[in-house]
Amino acid sequence: MTSPRLPRVYLPLRQLQDRIATGLITAGGIGVLLAILAIGVFLAWETLPLLALGDTFALSKLSPLAWGTLKAAIAAMLFATPIALGAAIYSALFMSARLRSRLKPALELMEAVPGVVVGFIAGLVLAPWVERHLASTLLLIVWLPFSAILAGALWHLAAARLRRRLPHSWAGLWLIPWLVCMVAVALWLAPWLEHHLLGGDLRRLLDQQYGMDYATRNALIVGIAMGFAVIPSIYALAEDALADIPPTLMEGAQALGASRWQALWKVALPTAGPGIFSAVMIGAGRAVGETMIVLMASGNTALFSASPFEGLRSLSAAIAIELPEASPGGLTYHLLILAALSLFLFTFLVNTLAEVVRQRLRRRYHRLGGRP
Amino acid sequence: MKPLSEQSKRRVNWLNDGLWPWLCAACVALSLLMLAALLTLLATRGLGHFWPATLEEVTLTSGDIVIGQPVRETPLPLNAGMERLYFTGNRDINGANWRWIAVDDISAQTTPNDLIRLERTPWGDFIGRLVAVESDGQRLTGQAAWDYITTALAQPASQQGSSDLLLITADGHALRQPLSNVSHFQAPNAMSWGQKVTAWGQNVWRFLSEGPRAANTGGGVWPAIFGTVLMVILMSVIVTPFGVLAAIYLNEIAHQNRLTHLVRIGVRNLAGVPSIVYGVFGLGVFVYGIGGSIDNWFFSDELPSPTFGTGGLLWASLTLALLTLPVVIVATEEGLARIPDAQREGAVALGATRLEMLTRVVLPMATPAMLTGVILAVARAAGEVAPLMLVGVAKLAPQMPLDGEFPYLHLERKFMHLGYHLFDTAFHGEDVQAAIPLVYATALLLVLIVLVLNLTAIFLRHYLRRQRGNEC
Known part of the structure; x- marks a missing residue:
């Protein structure tokens, strides 16, 4: 027996609209995603002529630039990683919840400060100042961690009433005036130390004893400026990883008699390790690709030198300066596109690695019974 | 291992529990201090310049x-x-x-x-x-x-x-x-104090409303503000529909499988690709590729001087739209994912088609998230300079891109941009010493614009989370 043939139903207008809209959305969505993917395809396509050229000499032009990129990124990471991770550890584990909910937007704002502004401050304000006060700057780098420890020691010695007034969970805020005072002390002390210990001018000493040149805009400045720009992104991801640790883990450790610091060092850091790793990776990706800060704060001299007091030129800065002048189709044009391709591949790979690691971590937290 | 005496044990404990947390706290303090120092420097030098x-x-x-x-x-x-x-x-x-x-x-x-x-x-x-x-x-x-x-x-x-x-x-x-x-x-x-305050206000107004003079060392930044705003508006007109479309496709229509998962990771990662790479893409594809072809087809009588085959407003907005697409897609997707499935199922159970379910139930609920994404995209685009250097910003544009001449909006013209204006006057000016106060003022203006946009996004997101609860 055959089933009765149903009368053919004409699609009502609503369903027709729905079909059309779905089709349009699908087409639009796939189109947008393809357009985004086209970036990689375009860059790879435009570097193919270099293969046909087979000119290895041309490639060697890029190597000082690659070195400059690496040097700038390393300098920035040396400055940013300890500060960002320290801040993340403190705000995830020690800070009062109210301060934390205020601090996160503040650091988000720090991330939003445009690179061109940071570069301007670094190149035209910070660089001349550091050139005149090199000894003070180097002293500050040693002095500030020391002053934080000093603050801790003083706090432990202080009366209980004062301790209640200035609790450790708010230290991120009330340490600011303390640090300002300590910076002032260091600046006051530095010329004296420079005079008595180093016998005058540190820069002249560097030049005469070690033969180190000092360029106004150098890797040190780039490190500080780009570190400033990278701190918030490392902080945000590392803080997320640390704050999402299932609370049962930390509570269990503390119930077994671990101090807060031991719980952090032995339990929290190993658990959140992948998350922190991915945070640092994403920070490195940002540091490698940042253009304006390097362009404005580095002096743009393509040198092979490991000295932190000499200038550098990065791939991204070279692209920004030279590509508008390069004639399309010429050797320089293709070389610069190769530079762009390597930046693209590097950041893409690093970010993918970080993302995969982060998703593993999220699954691990889920298994451990924390928040998803 | 030798057992520790009671006293040295306590000392180790003090070192462990007392010392490191302070270093960490100092890291937070230092970050905030640097941010505050930067903003204070910009505010005092930028605003102080206008004081007579x-x-x-x-x-x-x-x-x-x-x-x-x-x-x-x-x-x-x-x-x-x-x-x-x-x-x-x-x-x-x-x-x-x-x-x-x-x-x-x-x-x-x-x-x-x-x-x-x-x-x-x-x-x-x-x-x-x-x-x-x-x-x-x-x-x-x-x-x-x-x-x-x-x-x-x-x-x-x-x-x-x-x-x-x-x-x-x-x-x-x-x-x-x-x-x-x-x-x-x-x-x-x-001048008396009151007169100075008035003069200060007038100077600020002249800075905002006048064009630059004397090779950018004097005058105001009005063309740069105008160029930035126009470019950003064009960009958001392009990026909003496409970003939302892609997010809806990814989240609502595509089958959730390994491929969509990979695409999602890819989109997320594109937000981390350096902006200069987008600039290179814009120069190669939009300016030389599409622009060059348009010139060949429609403006061949003006060749070899290029019309669309050189950097311009349209190409800059397109490049920045591409740059900010991932931001909009990710934010919209987050908003869509927060909407409980029960809402969708309820709508479909009541007989709505998918289009009706999307337009009447899902999208209204996701609007704040979309808005957040667009604001973040605008904030990012307003502060971005590196790609613009490749696709159409000018240190001094002779004509505004919007004027009374047909067709009123001149997409092929070069334009001025606050960030590039800052870079150019600070590093390529003739008399940098004279330009520095203006550069401070420009930097302050740029930072204010970007920070206000970001704050709006933050409050919007906060409002959204509170309204919806954190869990859904």
């Missing part, structure tokens, strides 16, 4: 007299003591705008009330004294001259008539200055 500065008349031990605005003091390079930088203006007479004077050489220092400062179109500022005004054969001195100049400058340039200012500089050099070339007239030492 006191002019000093300095008599040197050698007998010379210098009139100028003290700028800063630094230690002398060789001897002990300080030297002070004065802005003396009068580039047509002295040949330079600046003069360094050792503080020890100053024998007298006064601030007479009759010192004036003029802003002129050629040669920049004049600093000195007013002797008289000659207007149509009439010679005015004293208060009458002041009143005449004030009323004349308030009128538009065409009605000022021809009149000359007779001026004298500090060292007695006389000068005849046509009033038509003077844009601003001030006697800062004679």
Whole structure:
């Protein structure tokens, strides 16, 4: 027996609209995603002529630039990683919840400060100042961690009433005036130390004893400026990883008699390790690709030198300066596109690695019974 | 291992539990301190520039007299003591705008009330004294001259008539200055506090509303503001529909499998790709590829001078739209994912088609998230400079991209941008020293715009989370 043939139903207008809209959305969505993917395809396509050229000499032009990129990124990471991770550890584990909910937007704002502004401050304000006060700057780098420890020691010695007034969970805020005072002390002390210990001018000493040149805009400045720009992104991801640790883990450790610091060092850091790793990776990706800060704060001299007091030129800065002048189709044009391709591949790979690691971590937290 | 004594155990505990947390706390404090220092520096230097500065008349031990605005003091390079930088203006007479004077050489220092400062179109500022005004054969001195100049400058340039200012500089050099070339007239030492506040407000307004003068070392940034805003508006018009479309497709229509998972990771990662790479793509594909073809097809009579085959407003907005697409997609997707499936199922159960479910239930609920994404995208685009250097920003655009000439919106024109304006004046200007205060003001303006946009996004997101609860 055959089933009765149903009368053919004409699609009502609503369903027709729905079909059309779905089709349009699908087409639009796939189109947008393809357009985004086209970036990689375009860059790879435009570097193919270099293969046909087979000119290895041309490639060697890029190597000082690659070195400059690496040097700038390393300098920035040396400055940013300890500060960002320290801040993340403190705000995830020690800070009062109210301060934390205020601090996160503040650091988000720090991330939003445009690179061109940071570069301007670094190149035209910070660089001349550091050139005149090199000894003070180097002293500050040693002095500030020391002053934080000093603050801790003083706090432990202080009366209980004062301790209640200035609790450790708010230290991120009330340490600011303390640090300002300590910076002032260091600046006051530095010329004296420079005079008595180093016998005058540190820069002249560097030049005469070690033969180190000092360029106004150098890797040190780039490190500080780009570190400033990278701190918030490392902080945000590392803080997320640390704050999402299932609370049962930390509570269990503390119930077994671990101090807060031991719980952090032995339990929290190993658990959140992948998350922190991915945070640092994403920070490195940002540091490698940042253009304006390097362009404005580095002096743009393509040198092979490991000295932190000499200038550098990065791939991204070279692209920004030279590509508008390069004639399309010429050797320089293709070389610069190769530079762009390597930046693209590097950041893409690093970010993918970080993302995969982060998703593993999220699954691990889920298994451990924390928040998803 | 030797067991620790009770006392040393406690010491180790103190080291462990007391020391490291303080270092970590100091990291937070240091980050906040750096941010605060940056913002304070920008605010004080950027806003302080507009304050009518006191002019000093300095008599040197050698007998010379210098009139100028003290700028800063630094230690002398060789001897002990300080030297002070004065802005003396009068580039047509002295040949330079600046003069360094050792503080020890100053024998007298006064601030007479009759010192004036003029802003002129050629040669920049004049600093000195007013002797008289000659207007149509009439010679005015004293208060009458002041009143005449004030009323004349308030009128538009065409009605000022021809009149000359007779001026004298500090060292007695006389000068005849046509009033038509003077844009601003001030006697800062004679001003009361209230007048200074008014003058400060006027200066801020002139900075925001006027075009640059004297190779970007003076004047305002209005064309740069206009260019930035226009470019950002065009960009959001392009990025919003496409970003939302892609997010809806990814989240609502595509089958959730390994491929969509990979695509999602890819989109997320594109947000981390350096902006300069997008600039390279924009230059290669939009400018040279599409722009070049358009030129060949439609504007071939104007070749070899390119119309669309060079950087311009359209290509810049397209490039930035591509750059900010991931931001919009990710934010919208987050908003869509937060909407509980029960809402969708409820709508479909009541007989809605998918389109109706999307437009009447899902999208209204996801609107704040979309808005957050667009605001974040705008904030990112407003501060981005590197890709624009490749696809169409200009240090001084002769024509605005929007004017009364058909077709009113000129997409192929180059435009000025606040961030690039800042970079260019600070690093490629002729007289960087003179431009620095303006650069500070520009930087402050840029940071304010970006921060306000970001704060809006943060509050919007906060509002959204509170309204919806954190869990759904």
